[in-house]
Amino acid sequence: MTDGATARETTPLEERLIALIKSRGPITVADYMEDALLHPHDGYYTSQAPIGAKGDFTTAPEISQIFGELIGLWLVQSWAEMGSPKAFNLIELGPGRGVLMQDILRAAKLRPAFLDAAHVWLVETSGRLRHEQQRRLRDAGIATDWADTFADTPAAPSLIIANEFLDCLPIRQFVRTDAGWRERVVGLNDAGDALDFHLSETPPLQTLPLPDAESVAPGAVFEFSDAAEAIVDEIAKSLSEHGGRALIVDYGHLHSGVGDTLQAVRRHAHWPVLSSPGRADITAHVNFDRLVRAAFAAGAAAHGPVAQGDFLERLGIGLRLERLSAGKTPEEAADLFAGAHRISSPTQMGELFKVLCISAPGLPDPAGFPA
């Protein structure tokens, strides 16, 4: 490489993956995602500061405090509908910088009994982000613990929230070829010095939930996430057994369809998925259809998904904006308006993002969803 032709930035993770693939053959997209995001030393969430203006992407709670405040009130109402249990888990999956939980706890102050009953559990793999969450929530004055996985949280009635969490769980991809479905895998380029997409030579197992190959066009891509479905299954079982609700917010499609939604983002711009693993965020759209099915199959009820904008409208985003803006300077009021608009407008995050509620059976219809 003496001609300077490689502007490409090779990362330690990429070198290890290349060596692994050379000795053992291609890996699935899911294995690639898992390593690129969560590798204990070089994974993206482990080693980078992903969220916010200085990071790679931003999220609804980072854009507008109203997002977390309305969800806080939704959680307080859910707690009341559960019969106001004296002790419950308030669980957040993938809490990022802890901003959403901070806004939730501030809004929930209007029901001190809710805060007295809550034990906060933050499910987070990144030590770096755990540290930031700890710093931000230190003054909230509420018992807080961390867990690596949802399964590590204690059995109890629970209220669970996950914003932009399921989209970073690994997916597998399958491509419709003339010979039927073939799994998309990560192998090497011809020169053997960079990662490249290939197709597996052998057909996938019959037991995988793939649509009939004849029903889709050649070249179509089908994706699903075993990891996302497994977490929804665990949540739904826990809610059916111990009571409570989960609110899942993410971008994705309402109906299982075909389409390649795997994408990487770095410094607020698109980035090639296989370049510099560990330095860019990698996500895929959430397949809500399959999650709803997983929730029902595990004995829970499900509501939605509904568009995030509609959900926030139903919870009163307009009124909250008005209240917050009263007495503010025109600049502050304009900022509040811009944030609320960005998270709720159909042309911005209001339509692409969806809200799904998974619930213990027998609870009333939750606020924010059509009855």
Ligand code: SAH
């Ligand atoms: N909910 C936050 C952050 C979303 S980014 C917000 O709205 O701003 C995704 C978060 O999930 C990060 O905190 C990341 O470290 C965490 N994460 C990703 N994969 C995870 C996994 N498998 N288990 C636990 N946490 C995970």
